[in-house]
Structures are given as structure tokens and as C-alpha cells.
Amino acid sequence: MYLSSLLLFLSLGALVKCAAGSDWCYHGCPQSPDHWAEHSGVSCGEKRQSPIDIVTGNVQIDHHLLNFTFVNFSSQHAIKSIENNGHTVKCKLEANQVEVSGGGLNGTYSTIQFHFHWGNTEYHPGAEHTIDGHRYPMEMHIVSLKKGFSVQNATEDSEGIAVLGFFINGTDDGDMSGPWSELTSYLTNTTDTEVDMNNTISIDDLIGNVDLTKFYRYMGSLTTPQCNEAVVWTVFQQPININKNLVQRFPMKTGFTNVYRPTQPLNGRDVFASPTTPLPSSHSWCYEEEPCEYKPSYWHNLPHSNCGGERQSPINIETLDTVTDEHLGAFTFTKFDDKHAIKHITNTGHSVKCVLKEDMVEVSGGGLGYVYSTLQFHFHWGSNKSDGSEHKVDSKRYPMEMHIVNKRKDLTLAEALETPNGLAVLGFLIEEKIAHGRSSSEHLETHPTSDMEAWKKMTSYIPAIHNISSEVNVTDEISIDDLLGGVNRAEYYRYNGSLTTPSCDEAVVWTVFKESVKVDQNLIMMFPTHAGYHNVYRPKQSLHNRKVYTTKSASSAPGPIILLLLLPCLCASSHNLHL
Ligand SMILES: [Zn+2]
Ligand SMILES: [Zn+2]
Known part of the structure; x- marks a missing residue:
């Protein structure tokens, strides 16, 4: 009797600890991504998980995905602090300053933080989403909660959280002194220490000249335990280009490598794109006089083609x-x-x-x-x-x-x-x-x-x-x-x-x-x-x-x-x- 109560107590304790999300990892521990789903109270094994591979040939244009409205993305006073939380590097924003609406979102969302996913020092890429199987070196996630919702409310609502995902590409000859240099100068391998940022960069500075009208949209989840299925995902088509030496600073200075979750099954979900997003697979065929890969006499070579029947x-x-x-x-x-x-x-x-x-x-x-x-x-x-x-x-x-x-x-x-x-x-x-x-x-x-x-x-x-x-x-x-x-x-x-x-x-x-x-x-x-x-x-x-x-x-x-x-x-x- 005593023993079984004790066991019950211990297992509940373990459950609570796991549900609190403190002992999961990306690799090198028992709670790696393959095992995230094994605990009750987490959604990691459910049907609308993130990230996903975006197959552009199956993406549908949605004419309701119009332009976003960003409030205070250009403010140099919006980014409050930066922290290595043991899984990623997270920048916290000043409360109730930064907002996102439009872009087909249902209402206004208050932006609370952004963080990063990356690969390793050998240039192994570490974005979470992939495009037609291609993985970019890094991905930035800007996280917003439905305006007026607490974190608890938001994680319980199927559209409670809006995440904006930006791919980051490493270039050979990018700027080594701009906002990304400034941001990466704060990177540290000391965990759980929050350092104030000194108001010199804005979110827009980091996003640079990415075309914000071109994006993919699908319904998914948080990509870390408990993987709550509460996220309206926006993944921008164009990457942010930064010098690859700055990309390398993430694994080098934090000591963490390959901090991304593997892609999850789509399970019949639709992926949409804003009307201006180029969809290469659907436009790779053309008629005789147009320039493209597949003119009529080659249509039979297209994937899933019956044109040679x-x-x-x-x-x-x-x-x-x-x-x-x-x-x-x-x-x-x-x-x-x-x-x-x-x-x-x-x-x-x-x-x-x-x-x-x-x-x-x-x-x-x-x-x-x-x-x-x-x-x-x-x-x-x-x-x-x-x-x-x-x-x-x-x-x-x-x-x-x-x-x-x-x-x-x-x-x-x-x-x-x-x-x-x-x-x-x-x-x-x-x-x-x-x-x-x-x-x-x-x-x-x-x-x-x-x-x-x-x-x-x-x-x-x-x-x-x-x-x-x-x-x-x-x-x-x-x-x-x-x-x-x-x-x-x-x-x-x-x-x-x-x-x-x-x-x-x-x-x-x-x-x-x-x-x-x-x-x-x-x-x-x-x-x-x-x-x-x-x-x-x-x-x-x-x-x-x-x-x-x-x-x-x-x-x-x-x-x-x-x-x-x-x-x-x-x-x-x-x-x-x-x-
Ligand atoms: Zn993330
Ligand atoms: Zn016709």
C-alpha cells in the first residue's frame, strides 16, 4: 500500500516535471523529439503538428491572405532583453507594444518574443520548416498571442498563437557589422540569464528587405513540448540573408547544435499561400512560345503527369x-x-x-x-x-x-x-x-x-x-x-x-x-x-x-x-x- 502510493507519487512527479517541459531536448537525452509524444498532457503526437515540409506543388493560393499590419516592428525600443533558455536564444519584447494583424489572421495578436532555430558549426542547416525538402541554415520565429489572451488562454485556443517564421540564409559576403552582428554579440553559453538589450535594433532591422506579402499559411502547433495545437503559422517565402559567419555564431557561442524539431506529417492539412507568392511547381509548365522548363512536348515528364497517355x-x-x-x-x-x-x-x-x-x-x-x-x-x-x-x-x-x-x-x-x-x-x-x-x-x-x-x-x-x-x-x-x-x-x-x-x-x-x-x-x-x-x-x-x-x-x-x-x-x- 505504502509502496504503490509512493510509486504513484513519483510517477505523477515525473509527469508534472515533464509537462512543465524542463527536461526535453533535441538530441542527446532520453526525451528527444521521437519521445516527446509519450507523455500524457502533451500534444506532440497529435495530427496538426509543426514544423512541416512545404510542398510548393500542393500549395493553394488563398486570396484572403492579404498584407499584414505590423505595429512597432520598426521601434528600437521594443526589444527588451535576450536570454539563452537552454534550448534556444529568445528575445523578449516590451509588453503591449508590438502587434500583428492582417495577413489573413483573425484579429490582432500581441507579439511577445522571437527566438531562433539553427544547425551546427559544420554548416549543417537548422531551420524547422523545409521547402520542397530544402532546409535553410536557420529560422527565426516571432511569437504573438491573440490580443487580450494569457499564455494559458492562447495555448488552449486553436488560433490562440500566431507565429511568423523567417528563413535565414547564410551568404559569403554579407554585412558583418549591421543589426545581426549586434544581436549575435549578445549570444552566450550561460543559460537562464536575461540580459537587457540597449535599444539599438528593431525587428524590421533584422527582417531586412524580405517581401512580407509572400508567405505560406497553415494551421499547426508549437514546435517544442507541449506542442500545443494553437498556432496559425506564417512562413515567409523569401529568406533573410545574413553573412554565414554570423549564422555560425549561434552554434559556436551558445554551445547548442541542431536545435530544430524534425518535420511532422501533414495529415491532410491544406497549406495556402498569399496571392503574390510564386509557386514554382505549378508554373513550371507552359505553352510553346513561353520560356519554361516544360513546354507541351515535355509535359509527360512532369511529376504525376498523364500527358503521355x-x-x-x-x-x-x-x-x-x-x-x-x-x-x-x-x-x-x-x-x-x-x-x-x-x-x-x-x-x-x-x-x-x-x-x-x-x-x-x-x-x-x-x-x-x-x-x-x-x-x-x-x-x-x-x-x-x-x-x-x-x-x-x-x-x-x-x-x-x-x-x-x-x-x-x-x-x-x-x-x-x-x-x-x-x-x-x-x-x-x-x-x-x-x-x-x-x-x-x-x-x-x-x-x-x-x-x-x-x-x-x-x-x-x-x-x-x-x-x-x-x-x-x-x-x-x-x-x-x-x-x-x-x-x-x-x-x-x-x-x-x-x-x-x-x-x-x-x-x-x-x-x-x-x-x-x-x-x-x-x-x-x-x-x-x-x-x-x-x-x-x-x-x-x-x-x-x-x-x-x-x-x-x-x-x-x-x-x-x-x-x-x-x-x-x-x-x-x-x-x-x-x-
Ligand atoms: Zn520556434
Ligand atoms: Zn481548356
Whole structure:
């Protein structure tokens, strides 16, 4: 009885001591990072731990990650003292002086301290976060608590703490006399002694000219026990550059080496980036005339690429080789007439894309066999008014092509990308509208097709999204029907293909409509002129053993005379579609 009480007492004592966090280490003791999770009351083994490896190819731009507001980062009176606490070097700030807000943070945070993580004297790098597996020499963490919260409150709130992480790079020829020289002059191997700083450097002095608009964001934890999952992480993309001899002062003068926690599993978390952050992996592909690592003929070499498959898009449609399929009936378009369905318009760097409101617009029928949710539409264009469509018909390339992208309603996007008919894309060829004259291809009087006012409104947004990844909300009333106008939606080609941009997933049921949408030339030219790039179409892909199907009446209407005769009934059928 006495013995077991004593054991209980001892183990509780050990637990309390461990929970207080005094006997953990980075290496060379029993409580190294692999064992941090073994004690109750710590979160180190949970699912949203930090640091992480940031895989830039999986990072998503978040347009809410706007600029930060920093209060007193430039004050030379804000840094109060510096201390070697046995694990790191920590600079404490004057209370209630320094603040951070903006940057997508939910409210204002009071900055309390900053500290460092580093490697060893042999130039082994010691940042905590890694970028695509690359580890910088050092990392600085600026720690802020939600304004008004105690440390206790903050560690219990999932967004209670905001940490700003800055990578530090060691250069061969940096300044040996500036603020970093000043800061490192205070480094000591004497632990637990707090030394006052003499008001000569500010946080801004240390950050230097890092672009504070470029950063990654994810939800994580403290990187030391108890690893509380309370941290909104900001990791700036650009490193602070300092002389590598100053980096060396951290391990040399403190006697501590490799004071960083290994990267932790992401466990399905999303990592976001501010809109100006360059994301190299997603922009390493390009079209033929642009400079980049992967031009179209090398897309198949991209990671996770399907671009070398045998059911790729776009193709040249040889009309004489098409096969009539009686099941290719009329489509049902839901909310194509809704003038508020377009949420925003964005410049992806490869196209101009109109993103629709979720779970609103739908497509079914047309031999698809499923109901599809319409996600977005975008455009492919050339450099002048003749060449820019992706699909060709009898070797003719049109000036532009519009793709309306739809996802099978019963699948998630990830599932759809792995399913042969997971996506349905409606392709509309676009050509110049000849005012009061004849359409160049059909030699028919141009009957009223699309609504030029709608095209004018839509293209008027393009100058505002000149910067890549920028987006603007669409406030004008524009429906998809307005843009398509009276184009015949009953006559089309059908084949199984792929996305026409990497990773070229072979998940697309393609519909290419026979009649082109007619748009004023000056509106067509808005795309190459204001998006900042041109000739954004993938070259023709081989058909391999695929067949292209056609709706019933097409092969029986080869000539203009029969088309003329059919015209009244075509108009009638397209009217029916709009009812
Ligand atoms: Zn840290
Ligand atoms: Zn497309």
C-alpha cells in the first residue's frame, strides 16, 4: 500500500516535471523529439503538428491572405532583453507594444518574443520548416498571442498563437557589422540569464528587405513540448540573408547544435499561400512560345503527369471519319440563364477563368448519362484573330475556344479526376463576327448569335486581372446563355479525352459543338492584349484507337442548302432548350 502510493507519487512527479517541459531536448537525452509524444498532457503526437515540409506543388493560393499590419516592428525600443533558455536564444519584447494583424489572421495578436532555430558549426542547416525538402541554415520565429489572451488562454485556443517564421540564409559576403552582428554579440553559453538589450535594433532591422506579402499559411502547433495545437503559422517565402559567419555564431557561442524539431506529417492539412507568392511547381509548365522548363512536348515528364497517355486532348476532328451516335440527344442546361451565377474571374497565368457559384449550374442529357455540376469556364486564344482554339475541325483552327468544365455531381473532384467520365467539358469554338456580312466559314447570313453586351461586360474585367493569380468579383449581370447566345447546342461531336493542361487527366467526356460562337474581333483581342500572354492552346494530340461520334443530323446535312433548309427547325429546337 505504502509502496504503490509512493510509486504513484513519483510517477505523477515525473509527469508534472515533464509537462512543465524542463527536461526535453533535441538530441542527446532520453526525451528527444521521437519521445516527446509519450507523455500524457502533451500534444506532440497529435495530427496538426509543426514544423512541416512545404510542398510548393500542393500549395493553394488563398486570396484572403492579404498584407499584414505590423505595429512597432520598426521601434528600437521594443526589444527588451535576450536570454539563452537552454534550448534556444529568445528575445523578449516590451509588453503591449508590438502587434500583428492582417495577413489573413483573425484579429490582432500581441507579439511577445522571437527566438531562433539553427544547425551546427559544420554548416549543417537548422531551420524547422523545409521547402520542397530544402532546409535553410536557420529560422527565426516571432511569437504573438491573440490580443487580450494569457499564455494559458492562447495555448488552449486553436488560433490562440500566431507565429511568423523567417528563413535565414547564410551568404559569403554579407554585412558583418549591421543589426545581426549586434544581436549575435549578445549570444552566450550561460543559460537562464536575461540580459537587457540597449535599444539599438528593431525587428524590421533584422527582417531586412524580405517581401512580407509572400508567405505560406497553415494551421499547426508549437514546435517544442507541449506542442500545443494553437498556432496559425506564417512562413515567409523569401529568406533573410545574413553573412554565414554570423549564422555560425549561434552554434559556436551558445554551445547548442541542431536545435530544430524534425518535420511532422501533414495529415491532410491544406497549406495556402498569399496571392503574390510564386509557386514554382505549378508554373513550371507552359505553352510553346513561353520560356519554361516544360513546354507541351515535355509535359509527360512532369511529376504525376498523364500527358503521355493514349486518350489525350485536344484533337483534330476529321468530320468524314466521325460515327453517328443516335444516343447523342439534347442537353438540359440548368441555370445557364442565371445572370448571377459567375462568382469571380481570375487570371490563372495560363488562361482567363470564370468561376461559378457552387452547386448551382448543371448540365445533363446530351448522352452524358449523369448529372454534372458546372464549375467554371475558361478560354484558349492565340496571338491574332485566326489561331487560338485547341480543337481543330478538318484541320481548321479557330481564333478561340471556350471550355465549360463540369464535374459528375456524385463524385468529389479528386474522384472525378480518376474516373474516365468524371468530367464533362463543353467546347465552343469562337470566331470573329462579321458585322452585317457573312460568316467566314459557313457562307450564311450571320443570324444573331451571342449577346455582344455580355461579351463586352465579361471582357471588361480582363484588364483588372492583368497580374497572374489576381481575381475580381463579377458584379455585372452575365449569364452563360448570354455568352453562348443562339448558337446551336443540338449539334456536336463527342469523344473521350483528357484535360488539355497538366496533369492531363484522362477523365473527360468531350463535347465540341459544331456551330461556332461569333464574337466581335476587338473583344477577342481583349484576351491576348490584356491577359499578358498569347497562344495558350495545347497542340493537337493523336487519336490512337479512339472514335469521334457525332449527333445524328450532321452527316446528313453536308451542304449549305440543306443547312438553310434545316435552319428553321434548328432554331426551333434551340428555343426549346431555353424554355
Ligand atoms: Zn520556434
Ligand atoms: Zn481548356
